[in-house]
Amino acid sequence: MEYRMVEQTRPGGLLAQVYREVLVPAFPANELESEQSIAETLEIGAGSLFVAVGEAGRPAGAAFGRWSEASRVQMLVYLAVDPGTRGHGLGGRLLREALGTWSERYRPCAVVAEIETPEARIVHEAYGDPRRRLQFYEAAGARVLDLPYFQPGIGGPEHRVQEMLLLVLHADPSFTPQSPDRLSGASLRAFMEAYLEGSEGRRAEDWDAKALFKAMERPGGIPMGPWSGEKR
Ligand SMILES: CC(C)(COP(=O)(O)OP(=O)(O)OC[C@H]1O[C@@H](n2cnc3c(N)ncnc32)[C@H](O)[C@@H]1OP(=O)(O)O)[C@@H](O)C(=O)NCCC(=O)NCCS
Structure with a gap:
């Protein structure tokens, strides 16, 4: 299967679907912040959400990062790949794309x-x-x-x-x-x-x-x- 990498830095878009279909199944509830909190980070311009979109338009994996301008530290908050797709290189690809973009954009x-x-x-x-x-x-x-x-x-x-x-x-x-x-x-x-x-x-x-x-x-x-x- 071919995957298209898309990045969104604003709320809306694929966020609700990614949250429901990729993040909720991949993280215990006590490690997962609310969708609202991710949306707020995107709203203030401190967030970056990379999504691997499959052929049918379904998100199969995602990486979400949060930028702290004051300390110049970027945190990879969540990285997850759909369980049925794990082990085929998609997580590595998401991580490389996200790290490459963040290193250039923020100079963290x-x-x-x-x-x-x-x-x-x-x-x-x-x-x-x-x-x-x-x-x-x-x-x-x-x-x-x-x-x-x-x-x-x-x-x-x-x-x-x-x-x-x-x-x-x-x-x-x-x-x-x-x-x-x-x-x-x-x-x-x-x-x-x-x-x-x-x-x-x-x-x-x-x-x-x-x-x-x-x-x-x-x-x-x-x-x-x-x-x-x-x-x-
Ligand atoms: C960690 C994760 C993102 C890796 O994505 P992936 O697409 O499976 O990774 P890749 O195919 O690029 O790389 C393969 C490597 O990932 C790791 N991996 C594969 N399946 C895994 C699984 N079920 N659990 C944990 N790590 C796994 C292994 O190290 C594997 O290397 P190996 O095949 O030599 O053992 C994915 O397994 C996942 O979503 N896990 C659950 C959520 C999570 O743990 N996120 C990280 C914390 S933010």
């Missing part, structure tokens, strides 16, 4: 993504296999940041998703001043503070957030590399 300090650790206990077929997902990103050049990372809670800190990994998909050399395998923490911390506040509706000042910020402020930057299998 970094492009990041969050995924479950490969040690996740429950593997749900529709949501994909966390081990293979990490392999997918590492094959695309992603590096794992050495951080006690958790996904901000959508709607409040009580909804946080623990034991997640934060990946670096692209880092500008200015963001790795000390060494290519250490990311400067200052922009990432600013990004994380705003991300936590935006998702949870209040500033994060609890112990988990403090531990995360502290790990981001390590002298020399945040180490990043292949997944070591150790608990971070």
Whole structure:
């Protein structure tokens, strides 16, 4: 099957169909923000939605990214391919198209993504296999940041998703001043503070957030590399 890649940076268009047919089946409810929240990001000009459209006009996969101008960090918020189409290169193609476009358009300090650790206990077929997902990103050049990372809670800190990994998909050399395998923490911390506040509706000042910020402020930057299998 041939797929056409389309990008939309405004609400409407394919968003409702992509949300219903691609994102809802691919992500647990606690990891998926509302369609309204994605639409609002597109409305303010900070969103980019790539869609792989099949011959019958049906979306078979999508990548959604959110730009933070203040910290110059782009986040790949969601990437998903229809379960029946996985393993045929479409996810890789979406990721390459999105990263290429975002790197040129925004000149970001970094492009990041969050995924479950490969040690996740429950593997749900529709949501994909966390081990293979990490392999997918590492094959695309992603590096794992050495951080006690958790996904901000959508709607409040009580909804946080623990034991997640934060990946670096692209880092500008200015963001790795000390060494290519250490990311400067200052922009990432600013990004994380705003991300936590935006998702949870209040500033994060609890112990988990403090531990995360502290790990981001390590002298020399945040180490990043292949997944070591150790608990971070
Ligand atoms: C991760 C995902 C986007 C990859 O898309 P894809 O089209 O299957 O990927 P490609 O065909 O380009 O690449 C194949 C690689 O993807 C990974 N992959 C394939 N099927 C997978 C599955 N069911 N679950 C997880 N990863 C899978 C494997 O690493 C595979 O490499 P391999 O064949 O050597 O094992 C897709 O599996 C998916 O939608 N998963 C569910 C949602 C998700 O996990 N999104 C990422 C978090 S934002």
